[in-house]
Amino acid sequence: MSEAQSAQCAADEERQGEQGVYRGTKEVKTIVKLKGVSKVYWRGKEKVEVLHDLDLAVPEGAFEALMGPSGSGKTTLLNLIAGLDVPSSGSVRVADAQLETMGEAGRTKWRAENIGFVFQTYNLLPVLTAQQNVELPLLLANLSSSERKRRAQTALKIVGLEDRVRHRPGELSGGQQQRVTIARAIVNDPKIIVADEPTGDLDRHNADEILNLLDKLNREFEKTILMVTHDPAAAERASHRRHLDKGKLQ
Amino acid sequence: MVPLSYNVRSLFVRRATTLATMAGIALVVFVLASALMLTNGIKKTLDSTGSPDRAFVLRMGSDAELSSNIEAPSAKLAMDAPGVKKSAQGPMAVAELIVVAALDKTGTRGQVSNVQIRGVSDDVFAFRPEVRIIDGRPARPGTDEVIVGQRIRGRFDGVELGASFELKKNRPVTVVGVFEAGGSAFESEIWADVDTLRTSFGRENLFSSVTVQLESATSFDAFKAQVESDKRLGLDVVRESVYYEKQSGGTATFIMVTGIIISVFFAIGAMIGAMITMYGAVSQRRREIGTLRALGFSRLSILLSFLFESLVLAVLGGAIGVAAALPMGMVELSMMNFMTWSEMVFTFDPTSSVIVTALIFGSVMGIIGGFFPALRAAMTSPIEAMRD
Numbered sequence: 001m002s003e004a005q006s007a008q009c010a011a012d013e014e015r016q017g018e019q020g021v022y023r024g025t026k027e028v029k030t031i032v033k034l035k036g037v038s039k040v041y042w043r044g045k046e047k048v049e050v051l052h053d054l055d056l057a058v059p060e061g062a063f064e065a066l067m068g069p070s071g072s073g074k075t076t077l078l079n080l081i082a083g084l085d086v087p088s089s090g091s092v093r094v095a096d097a098q099l100e101t102m103g104e105a106g107r108t109k110w111r112a113e114n115i116g117f118v119f120q121t122y123n124l125l126p127v128l129t130a131q132q133n134v135e136l137p138l139l140l141a142n143l144s145s146s147e148r149k150r151r152a153q154t155a156l157k158i159v160g161l162e163d164r165v166r167h168r169p170g171e172l173s174g175g176q177q178q179r180v181t182i183a184r185a186i187v188n189d190p191k192i193i194v195a196d197e198p199t200g201d202l203d204r205h206n207a208d209e210i211l212n213l214l215d216k217l218n219r220e221f222e223k224t225i226l227m228v229t230h231d232p233a234a235a236e237r238a239s240h241r242r243h244l245d246k247g248k249l250q
Numbered sequence: 251m252v253p254l255s256y257n258v259r260s261l262f263v264r265r266a267t268t269l270a271t272m273a274g275i276a277l278v279v280f281v282l283a284s285a286l287m288l289t290n291g292i293k294k295t296l297d298s299t300g301s302p303d304r305a306f307v308l309r310m311g312s313d314a315e316l317s318s319n320i321e322a323p324s325a326k327l328a329m330d331a332p333g334v335k336k337s338a339q340g341p342m343a344v345a346e347l348i349v350v351a352a353l354d355k356t357g358t359r360g361q362v363s364n365v366q367i368r369g370v371s372d373d374v375f376a377f378r379p380e381v382r383i384i385d386g387r388p389a390r391p392g393t394d395e396v397i398v399g400q401r402i403r404g405r406f407d408g409v410e411l412g413a414s415f416e417l418k419k420n421r422p423v424t425v426v427g428v429f430e431a432g433g434s435a436f437e438s439e440i441w442a443d444v445d446t447l448r449t450s451f452g453r454e455n456l457f458s459s460v461t462v463q464l465e466s467a468t469s470f471d472a473f474k475a476q477v478e479s480d481k482r483l484g485l486d487v488v489r490e491s492v493y494y495e496k497q498s499g500g501t502a503t504f505i506m507v508t509g510i511i512i513s514v515f516f517a518i519g520a521m522i523g524a525m526i527t528m529y530g531a532v533s534q535r536r537r538e539i540g541t542l543r544a545l546g547f548s549r550l551s552i553l554l555s556f557l558f559e560s561l562v563l564a565v566l567g568g569a570i571g572v573a574a575a576l577p578m579g580m581v582e583l584s585m586m587n588f589m590t591w592s593e594m595v596f597t598f599d600p601t602s603s604v605i606v607t608a609l610i611f612g613s614v615m616g617i618i619g620g621f622f623p624a625l626r627a628a629m630t631s632p633i634e635a636m637r638d
Contacts, residue, residue: 079633082544084544084633104549105548105549108543108546108547108548108549109548111544111545111546112545112546113546117544119541119636121537123537123538123540123541123636124541125256125538125541126263126538127255127256127259127260127262127263128253128255128256132253132256135253136253136542136545137545137546139251139252139253140545140546140547184545
């Protein structure tokens, strides 16, 4: 490769990193871009470096699986991308927001508009019905009660639970509860869905149904999905897999 | 905002702790509401005794009838002073004598208490139209007959229609009537013939007070100036309504201050109870709080949500406390009036202001007790909460 060609390649990579990647003939924007990210915790006087000088670019509309052994920093990385935490150093740009420069209140508001969460243990509010749980993110938007109700019912229909709107979490199976969580994650039409071990508490059959649903959200609704998983079968369903070990992407 | 139904249902889910905390708050509000109702009752009783268009005359320097002695000629001069309303029979005025008798309380083993006995003239019913016989008949002048106020009836041995008791040793009198006086302090008195009383207690030629009916409320200043300017008389003049207001002041203030002090001490306990309950709720629902924070609910909305929950707890407890206190309105309480050193019967008077004050007090307890747990909830880190 000539010096000129190398320079052109470097320039292309740089451009790709800033603006997006090409998928076929269509330019795809980079929705998540981490550069030189480190995250350090202090356990008493002991310094624990969870993430070390990490770079990551995720194109919009991707379905990426993040794998790695326990303690490798997967959830920490997901928390940084979701705006729940800030890096000790480096930059985190997600959905056009420079998260490390935003205050706690700013990130809270940003999360409400841009991130949908799917948790391993569902984290539904047990005293509210499925519909009320799904409506929660909409309470932060300026919507009428009837509009909130309509959107929540639509989200529950997408996940196949239109006949369970009045059920409380305790009256639903694990798979159904996770589907309510997914409905809650998509109801405010966020750009990104972060899923932390979404099938971790489910049997194979229910896990497959949840993965089918995530796949549907990615393909039909063009949601960017970042999924942390230990399950190789679940990771296989993602369009791209990344491995994290000792705070570094392999 | 976090939906309010979340908080209300969460209280219902933790029924046992919710009920225990509500009971604590209810007790405090009950004590406070009762104390305020009794304070109101005392004021109402004593304030309703006086009328602004009557002037009340006492010996100079005396602050109560019991410590006042007015000689008969001085009383006569006061009655004849300008500004006093006249009828065909003469000036509309009464000179009365007050003594205190120690009587046995009904149903107790020798427990005695002071009762105020008022020596009245036979024209007292004309002078005080608010007083009327409701059982029996008026006492005949110059006899050993007495009438008793309806609130004191039956509370002391012999103080019952047809019964008799000793005014003083070897001086029995018979109860021939029971009267009402519009809920005023007179209803806690025994009325005897003024001459019988003077003779019995060796107070010939003396009265305790003179009460005159003024031509109008505006005649007071002229009457007061005339009576007080005559140094030979040595008398003080006040409006009757003002006198009884002062009479109620000390006792009412004592009850109110005692009630508030007890309530405040109880309230500290109840607030700690509410605080423990809310800390428990926050600790139990850490993951839920973390989830709400992750979904985008601000710290302020979490704080307000848990404060609201605490407030609901307190308002419900307060409502129970007020509801429990309202039947106290049917209770009559016999206690010492510190101005007359005699037993008086008061009622608990529930008013809308008492109810509102007690509910506000309960609500403030909820807000103070719930604030620190709510603050802890608001400061919960979503990452740490969801890691638990």
